[in-house]
Amino acid sequence: LIKACIFDLDGVLVDTAVYHYMAWKRLALELGFDFTQEQNEGLKGISRMQSLEILLAEGGLVFDEAAKLKLADKKNRWYCEYIEKMTADEILPGAASLLKELKSNGIKTALGSASKNAETILRNTNLLSQFDAIVDGNNITKAKPDPQVFLLAASQLKVKPEECVVFEDARAGIAAAVKAGMHSVGIGNPAWLNQADIVVPALKDISIDTLNNLFHTKGT
Ligand code: G6P
């Protein structure tokens, strides 16, 4: 029986994945190499520092720890400039209505994001009040694919892992949901998200009825 839905933020509720990509690409170009959208897929759901490691490896560059912190900080400053201007218009189709539908059906909602900027984004898009629990990059020590972020969300909601459905656009995020023992809905490319229970193009393709049919949210 499903009692809670846990949502990733970037690329699921809001289209910040594109801003992350813009900022990483800008950093790569400044360092003298290109960074493609395909390469960027592998960064989705991955923490800031780990993403930087992957990016630098793609460019064949090596930096010491202090220099890496400066580069990550630079990327984050650009990223923060992009998200500062966000509004509720940038909530992805179907996200706001699904959150409301879940609430009115007594299903709890949580955010489970690796981002340290999650609260800023939720505030700017007016989504902050939609969640019963918020777990983000400031509350966790282990990044996806580790299940920590989702397990912490479930414990804050006081539900069991098997009572949760995770919504994720990242391969690492679906892997984390599987490791947590939760159900999962992939948002995006089915070939890339093949570990998910079901993959849909966007949240607008999911309703409470779909969830009932798939995961039995009602006691039948
Ligand atoms: C999410 C995104 C990643 C991002 C990570 C950390 O998981 O999908 O692309 O690197 O959050 O975000 P932050 O805002 O803390 O740099």
Ligand code: MG
């Ligand atoms: Mg994401």
